[in-house]
Amino acid sequence: xxxxxxxxxxxxxxxxxxxxxxxxxxxxxxxxxxxxxxxxxxxxxxxxxxxxxxxxxxxxxxxxxxxxxxxxxxxxxxxxxxxxxxxxxxxxxxxxxxxxxxxxxxxxxxxxxxxxxxxxxxxxxxxxxxxxxxxxxxxxxxxxxxxxxxxxxxxxxxxxxxxxxxxxxxxxxxxxxxxxxxxxxxxxxxxxxxxxxxxxxxxxxxxxxxxxxxxxxxxxxxxxxxxxxxxxxxxxxxxxxxxxxxxxxxxxxxxxxxxxxxxxxxxxxxxxxxxxxxxxxxxxxxxxxxxxxxxxxxxxxxxxxxxxxxxxxxxxxxxxxxxxxxxxxxxxxxxxxxxxxxxxxxxxxxxxxxxxxxxxxxxxxxxxxxxxxxxxxxxxxxxxxxxxxxxxxx
Numbered sequence: 001x002x003x004x005x006x007x008x009x010x011x012x013x014x015x016x017x018x019x020x021x022x023x024x025x026x027x028x029x030x031x032x033x034x035x036x037x038x039x040x041x042x043x044x045x046x047x048x049x050x051x052x053x054x055x056x057x058x059x060x061x062x063x064x065x066x067x068x069x070x071x072x073x074x075x076x077x078x079x080x081x082x083x084x085x086x087x088x089x090x091x092x093x094x095x096x097x098x099x100x101x102x103x104x105x106x107x108x109x110x111x112x113x114x115x116x117x118x119x120x121x122x123x124x125x126x127x128x129x130x131x132x133x134x135x136x137x138x139x140x141x142x143x144x145x146x147x148x149x150x151x152x153x154x155x156x157x158x159x160x161x162x163x164x165x166x167x168x169x170x171x172x173x174x175x176x177x178x179x180x181x182x183x184x185x186x187x188x189x190x191x192x193x194x195x196x197x198x199x200x201x202x203x204x205x206x207x208x209x210x211x212x213x214x215x216x217x218x219x220x221x222x223x224x225x226x227x228x229x230x231x232x233x234x235x236x237x238x239x240x241x242x243x244x245x246x247x248x249x250x251x252x253x254x255x256x257x258x259x260x261x262x263x264x265x266x267x268x269x270x271x272x273x274x275x276x277x278x279x280x281x282x283x284x285x286x287x288x289x290x291x292x293x294x295x296x297x298x299x300x301x302x303x304x305x306x307x308x309x310x311x312x313x314x315x316x317x318x319x320x321x322x323x324x325x326x327x328x329x330x331x332x333x334x335x336x337x338x339x340x341x342x343x344x345x346x347x348x349x350x351x352x353x354x355x356x357x358x359x360x361x362x363x364x365x366x367x368x369x370x371x372x373x374x375x376x377x378x379x380x381x382x383x384x385x386x387x388x389x390x391x392x393x394x
Contacts, residue, residue: 044079047088048072054095059103064268068095086206094203097210097266100218106274107222110181111142119179124168125315126307133298134159134176154255160279163300166350169280172300173228182276183220187212190231195244198252200265210265213252213272224274233281246288253277253294308354309338316355324362331365334380341384361387 055068071091078087116138120131137159144152161169170186177184192198200211209215216227235245251257258272279295281287287295303311313333321331341357364387365377379387 044088045076047092048075048079051075051091051095054099058095058099060098060101061103061268064098067268068098090203090206090208094265097214097218101214101266102217102220102222105222106224107182109224110179111138111145113139113142116176116179120172120175123175123178124172125311126303127168127172127300130161130172130298130300133296134172137296138176138180154259154273157296158253158277158279158294159298160281160295161298161300162281162284164282164302164350166352167300167302168351169300170228170230173226173278173280176278177226180226180276183222183225184228185216185220185225186228186230187216188230189245190234192235192245195241195248196264198245198248200263203265203267208265211263213261214263214266214270217275223271224276226276226278229277229279231281232279233283233286235286242286243288246291250288250291250294253279253291303351305339305342308342308351311351312338312341312354312358316351316358320355320358320362323359324366326362326366326369330369330376331362332376332378334378336381337379337384340381341388357388360389 051072052069055065055072058065060068071094075087075091113135117131117135120134124131137156141153141156144150144156161172163169173186174184196211198211198213200214201208210218213227217223217225229249232249235242252261252272255273260269261272262269284292284297317333321328324331341361342354361379361384365374365379368374368377377387
């Protein structure tokens with residue numbers, strides 16, 4: 001009877017009922033999820049604690065620390081809801097830039113004018129009028145510093161070197177930095193696409209970074225580096241954008257404004273008055289009148305052929321030998337060769353092009369020596385065409 005009832009109530013081909021999880025299973029799953037959530041929150045809070053420690057250990061102004069503290073409190077509230085990771089990355093990057101900024105670090109300037117003259121003479125042949133102007137500028141700066149007239153120092157005009165490509169503007173700026181014992185950084189202003197490249201982007205934008213000026217300060221590691229704003233005349237071909245760039249440059253270079261310069265990313269007033277800015281360009285036609293008032297224009301003339309021969313023989317050739325691994329006795333130039341390689345294409349192409357030409361000739365000599373064809377190469381008026389790049393041979 002029991003078997004019949006069982007067969008009636010439960011046919012052979014009937015599907016077996018699915019296993020239903022017990023209440024113990026539900027409780028275990030919920031406990032596991034709760035544990036994971038708690039562990040994630042603990043990780044968030046540890047990350048937030050690290051941010052707090054970074055802010056506390058930084059040399060940033062107290063006002064900025066308070067501002068960052070408010071942002072961290074917002075992160076803590078977000079950590080409780082779980083919407084956190086993107087905001088944390090933005091905040092972490094921002095704090096890292098604040099920590100890297102040298103709020104209290106300065107280079108010890110060496111304003112020994114005799115040493116400056118020695119360095120300029122050792123790195124640059126000729127250009128006596130240019131070096132004289134630079135020495136005069138630095139001499140006035142030294143006198144003002146000796147009198148502790150810091151306001152007058154800050155209001156000193158900005159050196160602006162104007163001349164053709166390859167004339168030595170960047171090298172001259174590097175020499176000034178070396179002589180003064182201050183870190184050097186070059187900011188290329190040519191064809192700048194947006195003012196935001198100079199001023200930075202808002203930190204709330206993903207992937208945002210500070211502008212070029214703040215980056216230059218961070219990378220030199222001091223608040224008083226020498227920054228070269230190179231090729232400022234080529235900032236932009238668009239009149240509207242060029243006007244914006246010139247307005248931004250005026251704010252950076254004008255002592256009445258640059259003590260409270262505000263980068264969009266840092267979003268806090270930064271004092272740029274301790275920086276020695278140098279401007280370079282090929283021409284002055286694109287500079288605004290207001291900016292011109294802040295510049296000490298130094299025109300850099302072209303070298304004469306006689307000066308170029310000395311530069312090529314005494315400055316460029318030793319540098320090229322070192323760069324190509326050749327010894328002095330392995331590569332030599334006869335005295336009569338220099339006038340012939342100054343203008344291989346019939347026109348004056350600048351010191352940089354002259355250096356490239358000597359490099360090409362040195363590489364051809366290096367090839368011959370490595371191939372075992374020669375042990376010493378002497379380039380003279382009779383054979384120099386064989387060492388010139390093919391496009392320069394008439």
